[in-house]
Amino acid sequence: MFIFEISGLFNTKIVANLEYTMPEPIYIFGHKNPDADAICSALAYEAYKHAIGQTEYIAARCGNSNARIDAILERFKTPLPRFIGDVTPRVGNIMQSMVRTVTKKSTCAGALELIDQYDVRALPVVDEGGQIEGLVSIFQLGEFFIPKPHEPRAMRRVKTCVQSIIDSLNAKVLHADNIDEIEELFVRIGAMDIRSFGSHHKENGLTSDRSIIVVGDRRDIQERCLELGVRLLVITGALEVDEEVIERARESNISLIVSPYDSATTSWIIRTATHIDGLFEPKVSCFSAEDHISSVKRRIANSNDPLYLVVNDEKKLIGVFSKSDILRPSSTRIALVDHNELGQAVNGASEVQITEILDHHRLGNIPTEQPILFINRPVGSTCSIVADLFKTHKLTPEPNIAGIMMAGIISDTLLLNSPTATPLEGELLDWLSPIAGIEPEALADIIFTAGSVVINSKPAEVISSDCKIYDEGELRFSVSQIEELGFDKFWKKEDALGKALEAYRIKEKLFFSFLLVTDINSHDSLLVVAGNDELKASINYPQRGQSNIYELSGIVSRKKQLIPYISSLLKTMGVV
Numbered sequence: 001m002f003i004f005e006i007s008g009l010f011n012t013k014i015v016a017n018l019e020y021t022m023p024e025p026i027y028i029f030g031h032k033n034p035d036a037d038a039i040c041s042a043l044a045y046e047a048y049k050h051a052i053g054q055t056e057y058i059a060a061r062c063g064n065s066n067a068r069i070d071a072i073l074e075r076f077k078t079p080l081p082r083f084i085g086d087v088t089p090r091v092g093n094i095m096q097s098m099v100r101t102v103t104k105k106s107t108c109a110g111a112l113e114l115i116d117q118y119d120v121r122a123l124p125v126v127d128e129g130g131q132i133e134g135l136v137s138i139f140q141l142g143e144f145f146i147p148k149p150h151e152p153r154a155m156r157r158v159k160t161c162v163q164s165i166i167d168s169l170n171a172k173v174l175h176a177d178n179i180d181e182i183e184e185l186f187v188r189i190g191a192m193d194i195r196s197f198g199s200h201h202k203e204n205g206l207t208s209d210r211s212i213i214v215v216g217d218r219r220d221i222q223e224r225c226l227e228l229g230v231r232l233l234v235i236t237g238a239l240e241v242d243e244e245v246i247e248r249a250r251e252s253n254i255s256l257i258v259s260p261y262d263s264a265t266t267s268w269i270i271r272t273a274t275h276i277d278g279l280f281e282p283k284v285s286c287f288s289a290e291d292h293i294s295s296v297k298r299r300i301a302n303s304n305d306p307l308y309l310v311v312n313d314e315k316k317l318i319g320v321f322s323k324s325d326i327l328r329p330s331s332t333r334i335a336l337v338d339h340n341e342l343g344q345a346v347n348g349a350s351e352v353q354i355t356e357i358l359d360h361h362r363l364g365n366i367p368t369e370q371p372i373l374f375i376n377r378p379v380g381s382t383c384s385i386v387a388d389l390f391k392t393h394k395l396t397p398e399p400n401i402a403g404i405m406m407a408g409i410i411s412d413t414l415l416l417n418s419p420t421a422t423p424l425e426g427e428l429l430d431w432l433s434p435i436a437g438i439e440p441e442a443l444a445d446i447i448f449t450a451g452s453v454v455i456n457s458k459p460a461e462v463i464s465s466d467c468k469i470y471d472e473g474e475l476r477f478s479v480s481q482i483e484e485l486g487f488d489k490f491w492k493k494e495d496a497l498g499k500a501l502e503a504y505r506i507k508e509k510l511f512f513s514f515l516l517v518t519d520i521n522s523h524d525s526l527l528v529v530a531g532n533d534e535l536k537a538s539i540n541y542p543q544r545g546q547s548n549i550y551e552l553s554g555i556v557s558r559k560k561q562l563i564p565y566i567s568s569l570l571k572t573m574g575v576v
């Protein structure tokens with residue numbers, strides 16, 4: 001039998017086994033363009049989950065780090081969470097990597113045995129290098145074996161080599177010749193009288209050298225076959241063959257073998273020795289492991305293939321899937337921290353299961369199919385919520401995790417100076433500070449002097465570093481925020497930043513884009529606006545001359561001050 005495992009699948013196999021014993025990871029994601037709280041709360045929530053025994057939760061991120069995040073993680077010796085830019089379910093997530101395959105030289109018997117043993121409806125046909133050649137299904141094999149009385153010749157046809165017949169029958173070889181050549185042969189049982197045998201043979205119009213004769217211990221028929229010069233003589237029932245007959249077979253170079261089975265079984269098995277070459281379907285649908293499930297669903301909607309093949313760039317088979325695999329709900333699960341709007345979530349979030357949301361922002365619209373854990377508290381940071389979970393459950397975080405939670409709190413509340421800060425943040429900093437071994441003020445210094453985004457980044461990166469996109473009815477807009485020690489550096493780049501903001505608005509097709517530049521020292525902000533004149537005219541904060549910059553005295557919080565202002569502004573304008 002010519003069945004082999006495709007090389008390179010062994011690694012996948014091990015992974016598959018591990019996944020079977022270990023639950024699949026549930027990734028904890030902060031929002032796109034993550035800020036310190038998004039990264040810190042994902043790391044802290046992972047630590048909390050592990051502390052309560054839910055080790056399948058793993059922190060992740062769907063955006064790049066920045067100088068502030070780097071400074072925090074360096075101080076607390078913690079690596080950045082793993083980057084996963086897209087969780088859209090793909091073929092690679094659902095395909096079966098352990099695939100049984102056949103080659104063109106495999107026999108029907110071999111294929112049927114695999115189909116039966118592994119309870120599959122089809123087998124991929126590959127070449128010696130593992131490249132895909134087609135698919136053989138139980139329907140195609142059935143077609144070959146179903147009796148067609150009006151085509152008696154087709155029912156006796158075998159396309160194979162003598163070696164495959166020997167293997168299928170597990171036959172004893174008395175004489176064999178040219179056993180590897182693929183031939184089209186016709187099987188017949190020598191059951192009739194010797195007189196009719198010869199004439200019947202002629203009538204069929206088949207040359208003797210394409211005949212396989214299956215016969216018991218009937219010496220007269222055996223000798224007649226040797227005279228006629230048949231291709232293969234098969235003696236059944238493990239019967240003894242006269243030495244004289246063997247000798248004559250050798251002399252006439254006629255292959256002679258002994259089958260352990262009776263004549264009916266033997267002739268049936270000879271037919272199953274037919275090679276699947278010529279029986280399989282060479283036109284098959286191939287997919288890449290990277291293909292999105294949603295697009296595959298559309299592609300196969302009207303197809304009834306028993307199996308779909310997954311190939312790599314070299315056209316080598318790496319997995320298979322069926323229609324039911326693709327229709328099963330996604331097994332990918334994620335938890336969201338520091339956001340609850342799909343527009344801000346990792347790409348593909350709407351196509352996977354969201355198991356939990358921990359947040360402190362306004363409620364966006366995120367429908368779920370199942371009930372989920374949803375904690376949304378109007379507190380200063382998501383790290384406050386996680387730290388409070390540790391505290392309430394009387395769990396002491398590791399010093400580095402305590403420090404990371406302090407960093408999220410300090411960063412989001414500007415060291416408790418933002419109007420978003422609540423009494424909870426003060427209590428939590430008092431609790432965490434001795435565990436982490438650092439004073440909040442000392443940590444605030446590290447965080448806020450970590451480097452000016454305006455100086456260290458290109459204008460386009462300044463806009464995208466902490467940028468959130470919001471949906472308000474049909475309208476989409478973005479609000480980016482950067483925090484600086486004083487506005488001096490901003491004024492040097494004001495023109496470039498204004499242009500980058502407008503470019504971003506056009507690229508993302510947004511109604512408007514805002515950039516909130518906050519001075520951590522004075523707790524004031526400047527607002528850079530990219531949008532139409534009507535919008536600009538409606539903003540009732542002082543404008544800097546004729547520029548697109550407004551002075552927002554006492555405003556430091558995007559979520560608690562600016563977003564509510566924008567909502568009322570849009571209502572006043574009558575656009576939502």
Ligand SMILES: [Mn+2]
Pocket residue numbers: 037038338360380381382412
């Ligand atoms: Mn936050």
